[in-house]
Structures are given as structure tokens and as C-alpha cells.
Amino acid sequence: MSFSHRASETVQLLKQMTPDFIPPTLWPPSSPDLNPVDYAVWEIMQERVYKKKIKDVGELRQRTVEEWNGNNLASMWILPTGG
Secondary structure, three states, X not given: OOHHHHXXXXXXXXXXXXXXXXXXXXXXXXXXXXXXXXXXXXXXXXXXXXXXXXXXXXXXXXXXXXXXXXOOHHHHOOOOOOO
């Protein structure tokens, strides 16, 4: 399976599951200057999700959700508020 085929499946999944999905044709060019925190989070996620070979899009989705929820990655990036 080629990377472009997997990318196409991922885009289709995102279109179905994410109401506000922005298609790749409207994405800005890759740049760490856009939002460095996003790149740091996704680098960690990628390392964890791809530890083992993934069979299909369903398994990719399952692993991504499990890693996000199970390792508290979302809360790592929430800054404490004063008060």
C-alpha cells in the first residue's frame, strides 16, 4: 500500500468524522512557525502510535484515540491560569 493511498483514506475519514475538516488543498505549507506546540504534540503521538505496524485506518484511529486519552497528552499542553 502506498503512502498516498493511506493519506487519501485518512482524508476521507476526517471528512466523515470531523464536521469542520479543512481539505488539504486549503492547508498552509508545513512550517514549525505556524504552531510549534502542535508539532511537538504530533511528534509524540506519532512515536507512540506507530510503535507497531498498523493494519488499516480503523486501527490507526483506535491507536490515536487510545494514546491521546490514555496518556493525558491533551492536558500536557493546557497552561495553568492564575488566581
